[in-house]
Amino acid sequence: MKLIFLTTALVSYMLPACLGFPYEQEVLHQTKHERIKKVMADYKDVANAIIDLAVHGGAQNRSYNRLARFVDTIGNRMSGTENLKNAINYMYKALQEDKLQNVSLEPVKVPHWVRGEESAMMLKPRNKSIAILGLGSSIGTPPEGISAEVIVVSSFTELHNRAKEAKGKIVVYNQPFVSYGETVQYRAYGASEAAKVGAVASLIRSITPFSVYSPHTGWQDYQKDVPKIPTACISIEDAEMFARMASRGETIVVLLKMGAINNPDADSFNTVAEIVGSKYPEQVVIVSGHLDSWDVGQGAMDDGGGAFISWEALSLIKDLGLHPKRTLRLVLWTGEEQGGVGAGQYYQSHKKDISNIDLVMETDIGTFMPTGLQFSGNTEAQAIMTEIMQLLKPINITNLYGNAEGTDISYWMEAGVPGASLIDEIDKYFWFHHSQGDTMTVQNPVWMNLCAAVWTVVSYVVADLEEMLPRER
Helix, strand or coil, rough: CCCHHHHHHHHHHHHHHHCCHHHHHHHHHHHHHHHHHHHHCEEEEEEHHHHHHHCCCCCCCCHHHHHHHHHHHHHCCCCCCCHHHHHHHHHHHHHHCCCCEEEEEEEEEEEEECCCCCEEEEEEEEEEECCCEECEEECCCCCCCCCEEEEEEHHHHHHHHHHHHHHHEEECCCCCCCCCCHHHHHHHHHHHHHCCCCCCEEEEECCCCCHHHHCCCCEECCCCCCCCCCEECCHHHHHHHHHHHCCCCCCCEEEEEECCCCEEEEEEEEEEEEECCCCCEEEEEEEECCCCCCCCCCHHHHHHHHHHHHHHHHHHHHCCCCHHEEEEEEEECCCCCHHHHHHHHHHHHHHHHHEEEEEEECCCCCCCEEEEEECCCCCCHHHHHHHHHHHHHHCCCCEEEECCCCCCCCCHHHCCCCEEEEEEEECCCHCCCCCCCCCHHHCCCHHHHHHHHHHHCCCCHHHCCCCCCCCCC
């Protein structure tokens, strides 16, 4: 190490005088790059061992089978419910039985919204039952429901341009799906925007590009100082039907009944397990997914798959008898669907240790066929991660993309900690997202094996490097 430092220092001193500063920088960059490649070459055998065990060996299909047993036993896991409590207890025991270290439950408070009985019936121009899923934090209707004429709009702009027509009516949003990030604003803010113009309720076209008559739920946010009105999502098919009827000038009347209740916050836990570092145990690489889900489907995709490949990463490392220099910490977050509530409280409890958090990893976009890794970090860290990804050539998953994402790790990344998220072929992710379709049928054991291999190789190598990933000071 000293020899490399002295050589670099000598080059830095001599070259500017005769060749100029740009050349000096190029030489330094080449030296660093060559050093990184040499270090990564030492991890080739261990990476191959991880891949072989996860994809071809005794651990093949293990994460899939564990997940199937879990969701078939527990079901969906809504924040504040007995199902979520049962899920946390299940995982606490399972992680202990897996002989992981420091298995613990860290208490947090989470929202406790209950859907209750809900229904919608179109009364005019004909009788038709409308499939709905109330949105998280929505208030309920009076017991007799709300019966009102419908106004159909395709955007917030159209709603406000037709504000006088909306008073006393139920607003139906038939917004086109552009992308989840752009279109989800209608789910999040549709109720408040409708309330601003005097509407009595809102029904929102589900945030999905495809539907087999399946509404999708999700969290919504009431704006301060705006009246709260009931809100739910409807299927694409019914939203388009309403739009066609309205375009023909037909009067549409809907009876909406929702028994939604917002209870006081409930007790819950983030579930934690570790493989303690052999040399720098105070330094930590976090691998994570969230354990809670919505109250429809099984939560197998969102985020059962992510949680279970994160568990699998520690299992594979333990099974191979590997002892990374840093601590690998599994965190199964709670209350993610309500906006990363459990993760936010975890960050507040642990941010004093921020200088020792090496990398935060979360996967929450499904465990379909993986295509690479998204990463947020400085240029030096990106160079290291690029070379780590080359260790995955045996399964041809070597791409490194920018902009890691994940509600639960965003707190750390905003504070400057490097972050990573799995990226996969998510074309169909939003077909099933937050719907009754999120079941084990969506999962594929071969894809989960590959996702686990990627997740494990990356987390282990980062945890075992002699130095932490560089970050902005």
